Amino acid sequence: MPKDRAPTRIQKKNRAAILEAALNVFSAHGFRGATVDQIAAEAGLSKPNLLYYFASKEAIHTELLSGLLETWLAPLHDLDETGDPMEEMLAYIRRKLQMSQELPRESRLFANELVQGAPRIHDALSNDLKQLVDEKVTILTNWMDQGKIARLHPYHLMFSIWALTQHYADFDVQVRAILGDENPFEGAEPFVDTLYRKLLTP
Amino acid sequence: MPKDRAPTRIQKKNRAAILEAALNVFSAHGFRGATVDQIAAEAGLSKPNLLYYFASKEAIHTELLSGLLETWLAPLHDLDETGDPMEEMLAYIRRKLQMSQELPRESRLFANELVQGAPRIHDALSNDLKQLVDEKVTILTNWMDQGKIARLHPYHLMFSIWALTQHYADFDVQVRAILGDENPFEGAEPFVDTLYRKLLTP
DNA sequence: TCTTGATTTGACCAACTGGTCAAACTCACG
DNA sequence: CGTGAGTTTGACCAGTTGGTCAAATCAAGA
Structure with a gap:
């Protein structure tokens, strides 16, 4: 070595x-x-x-995951309390969808790990990720208190964003099997945009 | 044998x-x-x-997948053109969410297969699944044409339902790492209900 | 150029894996 | 009971896999 x-x-x-x-x-x-x-x-x-x-094989995997976790969480980091609530949320969602399109391998790397119970990154989930989410959830709650966005369960709101955007990377085969030639992201962007605009409007 | x-x-x-x-x-x-x-x-x-x-190992896997595919798609089969559009949709979504709760292993079985490119069920996707989805999508389109539910890209609407509901089974570890003691499904049901009610209201 | 540390590799190993097989055992039924 | 089909298993095998090691090769600075 x-x-x-x-x-x-x-x-x-x-x-x-x-x-x-x-x-x-x-x-x-x-x-x-x-x-x-x-x-x-x-x-x-x-x-x-x-x-x-x-x-070892494990060492490669560990370095990959920890090296990419930051990249993966960056869009959420950028969520800015002082910005316009609706625009901040939509920007976050667009960035997540864009990452599904441009970094599908990274998405599937995490997906693989998570579906199998995350044996190798369980700590990062309950520490780093949880802390970041908690922090951003208080921002969401503030926005809801101020009537800037609709009142919803903030954690489930987060889950829905992750689920919807990462679905296009993680289950790409299924999406393409059903859409045929149509480019998934062409329809996905306006769809999620509409969805969250409707959902978040108070 | x-x-x-x-x-x-x-x-x-x-x-x-x-x-x-x-x-x-x-x-x-x-x-x-x-x-x-x-x-x-x-x-x-x-x-x-x-x-x-x-x-062989493969034979077990194949029999499992093909045996469970029907179960997995049953809720979508039940989507009834003659029912009330909004109620039919919400019932479908609730049934899907319930399946995530009660059959998480089945969900993860398919998730595992899909994330890795579905090497063993690619045919079922582009035949059985696609056909069923196409059939139900025409129903959705009719409802949209009649102004019974909001006009949306029907395929992406489907994807969103799958993504949102199966997320709770497939990424269970992550959800629980963030929610802590809170039962995921307690919050999930009203959340997705609200989401789709808002989204589908014309 | 020469030397020393960095890099590369062929040969090898032990553990594991999917699968086979003949022999033994068990069960239902006449 | 006896018997033939159905069931179970220990021993075994060949291929794969993660990982090691000593020896060979290479690169860069003195």
């Missing part, structure tokens, strides 16, 4: 290639379904070489 | 026990993550004995 000095040019390149390959493989087959050989092949490395950069 | 005569008492019992065990294991770990040994142990059988009743 490389020493803990500053990473060399080669280290940077190979670690990045491995994480990129791992994202492909883990998101498509889940943790158990992915093989180290497969990831190595996709990264253009031999298996022992890959294991020179990461201690 | 048992001959194709009428199944004996023991055959009935064991095949049922295997399918029940397989539902537990496949829904919790996905196809690749599940092992035949695990299923056998959970069914109270030895591995060779289990393989006396089913030809």
Whole structure:
């Protein structure tokens, strides 16, 4: 394994290639379904070489998840108490939908983990995620108190946004099997926009 | 393997026990993550004995999926053109939510399969499911034409119902990590009810 | 150029996995 | 009871998988 000095040019390149390959493989087959050989092949490395950069399959997975969690939660971080409530909410929802479109692998990586009980990120859920959600939920509650948006169960409102937007990435095959040639996101954007406009209008 | 005569008492019992065990294991770990040994142990059988009743791991999985697909789609089948549009829709949604609560394993079984690209049920999606959805979508479109419910993209309306209701089964860990002790379904039912009432009101 | 640490690899291993098979056991029924 | 079909199992196998290791190769600075 490389020493803990500053990473060399080669280290940077190979670690990045491995994480990129791992994202492909883990998101498509889940943790158990992915093989180290497969990831190595996709990264253009031999298996022992890959294991020179990461201690184990589990280590790759962990680094991927924790590295992407921030990206994944960024849109919610951006929800701004001082902005216009309805516009803030719609912007958040649009950003989430856009992420489903542009980062479907990341969405499925988390989906795979969650459906199987999140054995590897349970802590992040009940700590980091819960804290962030709680924080933003107080903003929502304030907006509701002020009559700026309709009064709803704020947690379930959050769940509905996640469910609706990530559905297009996680269950992409199903969506496409039913829509045929139609581009899912073309119809999805105006649909969710209308939905939340109606729902949130007091 | 048992001959194709009428199944004996023991055959009935064991095949049922295997399918029940397989539902537990496949829904919790996905196809690749599940092992035949695990299923056998959970069914109270030895591995060779289990393989006396089913030809292979794949055969168990296939029989499970095809056997449960009907159950899974039943609520949509029940959507009745001649009923009151708003009540029919709300009844469908409630039934779907109830299934998330009462049959979470079934939901996760399909979720696992779908997130990973549905390699084993792709045909059922683009045939059986698509046909059923198309049929029901024409009903929705009629209702919209008659001004009975709001005009929306009917396919995305379907997707939203699936996403919202199944979210509670598929991502149960996440929901519970955030809600803490609160029973998810207690808040979910009035929430989705309100949501679709608002959304579908013309 | 030479040296030293970084990188790469072929060969290997133990554990696990899906599946087989012949032999043993059990059950229902005449 | 006896008997033949139905049921169960221990032992086994070949392929896969995550991971190791010593030896070989490469790269960059003195």
